[in-house]
Amino acid sequence: MGGSSSTGWGKTKGSSPRAMTPVEEVDISAVRYKPPTLQAPHLTGFSLRAFLWLMESPLLGPLITSVLKSQNNMPQMLQQTVIPERPMYYPEYPPQDLEPGVVLVGEDRHPVERVHEALQYLPPYDPSVRWATEEKLPFLYWKIRDFAHAYRSGITTPSVVAEHVIAGVEEWNNKKPPMPMLIYFNADDLRRQAEASTKRFEQGNPMSILDGIFVAIKDDIDCFPYPTKGATTFFDQIHTVEKDAVCVARLRKCGVIFIGKANMHELGLGVTGNNPNYGTARNPHSVDRYTGGSSSGPAALVSSGLCSVAIGTDGGGSVRIPSALCGIVGFKTTYGRTDMTGVLCDAGTVEVASPLASSVEDAMLVYSAIAGSRPMDKLTLRPSPLCVPNLLSPDNNNILGSVKIGKYTEWFHDVSDREISSTCEDALKLLCSTFGCQIEEIILPELEEMRTAHVVSIGSESFCDLNPHYKAGRRTEFTLDTRTSLALFGSFSSTDYVASQCIRRRIMHYHMEAFKKVDVIATPTTGMTAPKIPPSALKSGESDYVVSAYLMRFIIAGNLLGLPAITVPVGHDKQGLPIGLQLIGRPWGEASLLRVAAAVEDLCLKKRNRPAAFYDILKA
Template sequence: MGKKRVMVPAADVDLSAVKYQNEAIQAPHLTGLKFKLFVKLLETPLIGPLIISHLKKENKMIELLQNTVIPEAPMYRPEYPPQESETGVVVVDEDGKPEDRVELAMKCLPPYNAASSWNEDLASSFRYWKIRDYAHAYRSKFVTPSMVAEQIIPVIEEFNKKDPPMPLLISFDAEEVRKQAAASTKRFEEGSPISILDGIFIAIKDDIDLYPHPSKGATTWMHEVRPVKEDAISVSRLRSCGVIFVGKANMHEFGMGTTGNNPNYGTTRNPHAVDRYTGGSSSGPAAIVASGLCSAALGTDGGGSIRIPSSLCGVVGLKTTFGRTNITGFQTLEISLSLTLSWCYNDVVPYMIFGTVEVTGPIASSVEDVMLVYAAILGSRPEERISLNPSPPCLPNLASRDGADALGSLRLGKYTAWFNDVQSTDVSDTCEDMLNLLSRTHGCEMVEIVIPELQEMRTAHLVSIGSEFINSLIPDIEDGKGVRLNYDSRTNVRLFRSFSASDYIAAQCLRRRLMHHHMEIFKKVDVIVTPTTGITAPKIPSSALSYGETDLQTTGYLMRFVIAANLLGFPAISIPVGYDKQGLPIGLQLIGRPWGEATLLRLASAVEELYAKPKKRPASFYDVLKTK
């Protein structure tokens, strides 16, 4: 085999010999004019390919993809063995009406205590208003959806006018919001609200179709080549529940970044510190929830893009199992609505942006609100039920003692060396404290695990997401749209175009190996626990506002723990568990077995309940549910 490295079959890997290697990404950190010049060099014939080849060699990508024999057959999208049923759950009819599923989810929640919710002094004990708080206020005629809309609209307009701009929304129509709010107000006046989500304000990430808003994917041109003709399935399901959509939330261009930096429209700022990033790519959705303006938002997650900003902004973000949500029709720019490998058509050109790694999921300030929105949008399409053989969707019965008892039987897997590979021990120590509290309170068993081939997983994910991205956009790039992308997107385009067909196949062979390793781990544990990110919200360099930036070291910290859920399609959730010494939020990530959303939601709810310290009021927070 010459100088090629030959990997042993995945089943024969000796876990006792696995040594954790700290990730060290070799790439320059550039902003401003230096970054602009660097991209020009990348796009120069002869010079550009040499730079890309050097960077790939320094990061051992060539060695792994071209000089390694991988014995496994390729796995072109996640494939799972049949899974055991979860305990203490309620099965959901995914073919039923979304409003009926939301009603069922309501019955799974503990009783609503209006006195407790409304007698708290928010000035001394900060908390977010929950969806059930809004519903109670509407039904009790404390406020109306129209009154709340008039609190939200001027704030959105104010953000759009800031200098430099830092918009939460890319597309916003105040009169459309007023129209939706008036219709909801009328339903409450008539005593006929559609569901608990009626009158709830939700933002939609700019890569998910929300008619009649354009879907730009934060670019300056995607809406020119692909008009929006109808809602995405997830959006239509929420609309049928009476949701009020405020508009299209800001994001990193095409979702190809982890910070949320956006020179096209302005960079959304972290509500906890406006000089910090929100995380990406669902920057706008996480920030608008953290700021109190919306109860929830829909984001997309192809490489942590829901969980990273949720962690950095101190809110809850759920990435569902690959295949859990129906994707009929063209639904997002990053993939067809939510999950699975799918070709999605407009009138002319098919798009499949991040087809085998991407999902749509909810972001909210609490686990119960995430659960309500998740109940509305879930449901696989018939074809996926045949090919993926999913377990029936379930919700945890949080109102039942049996559900609480189920926590004690959970085994939580922790790879300590990986868990502690963070920039600041504030992150790992805070997450460790929560896990210890879980064990003491509920009896959850902590199990030490080893996850082999983490570097291989990072490479396989990069090649998979990059190849699928570039495959979708080649026609537009060749048609001259490539030069209209941001400089960081253009950097990614040059890297992704360097991947060959054999690189992609090698990545899919690695995917099968990694699936084997993780399914073996899930024979021993129910949930894998990690920090969500290895760093809290990074500062925004002023020089990055105009031209963007490339900082792969920071990207490495932000993505350190999130990739397995994307490459292998597992469900995962991020829950806030504290703050670092600078007062910036820290998130704990739970990664579950395939189709194990109910277990994650139950455990996340327990984590949320155990977090006894008062939450910090974000520096940029708006109480839009004013009743006095």
């Protein structure tokens, strides 16, 4: 099994079941990486429909799911092995020291105050550089501070920009093929929000640096008065939106203008972004390819220039994967760092709401607005104080120079094309040669067990949430690939779930041991660049677990263990498709991640290209 070795298993006698060696006794130095061998059919169209019929058959379904799980060693891991560790039902972290060179922003303060505090520690804003002639522009995207300058200096108004956004959305929807980035869009409501923001600027009283900034909200997050469908055809009929989700409410207090509800993989149960219900969002860098998912619409909107920031959810790489494939920044926070009230999956143990942004700077500002744990999480998770990096500190370069970056080389290079890992490696070498930081070799055992524990955890939690609707006759209203996933998830037993939580504790131990040696762990964000959209998948969906495994290869620790992680664009492959570098941090270590990510972004800026499908809403 991937990432395992004989050192992780105890001796057995006769017909006794296998037993894992207690995690503290595992000889990590003896672990040898073994690439995973995932087996599952690639299905679209009629073949997907036929396979689903078999999966949902009372007689044949249990047999098929049993064979699929056996082919992927799941019964062997979860039911035929003695795991000595007790379960960890949600992430548990040892106490963390305060990060160096950070500023406390105080999570109990008003969002406007937190954003203003974070703003003070960004590098100085120079409008003469940012507003140079087109030929001299040293950047790809307009940032939040560019919009703020444009509004305050009278270059434009939120109302004018709103018309450009409306025109851009209509243009994308009318393209051949269409690029449906939004599930719910109300041009009149957008104009009303923009008019209110414009008046605040005319009166010299903007609410914050985020006033007039256009933000899209993924369709599994409540944003009143818009419906929340989770990209299904029916969920808004059984889920009434009465108020904003907490993360949305915090942005609204800062004057943000909400574009609408962004497209996504139905109910977040996929990582390509395929959606037959509303159309599949397409990658602005190559419209015949997926954006990645499940936050497909948010990534496409930011990548195409229609907004600087969007809010997505990340339960299995769903912010980081589409951000990497679309060439933008995706910032997943520590589990529990943000209040998930008002998000469809708010009871899960792997998912967080997080920003997708055109730049690290914008991700930091929006993070400052939305962060803040719910009261129960403060009691159970004991979060460290909410911080941002002081990027103006004279010690900033010295702090960067002291950073130790963990790299599990064999895993790092387990990608579909070595160009991906080589590009990420070049970015790390550039970071080290510029600032003097060091790369340390690490080993992370039981990676395949981690993948299995994650799919059982997120699958069981998703099935539990959806089972009442599934049993109430709504099953046929889900898309075919959602039903295929639910048929598999519904086959997981209580034994599988508890064993997966025991594995979660083991994997946490290995990562906390690694963080005794290093400050961040670096990997490619995805094991492949944006996959092509099969034409046969547009009408009825697609099930391709091999592609999903490549896309999810490096992201699972962020979810199963709740660790903060960020993806930064570092270049493109030969086909011009974006490549992302992922940085994984210690629990509650968002500020350190933002510091390193900002440095990587700056060093790799010249290696990034604007997407082919781009709309300049400030100069339209």
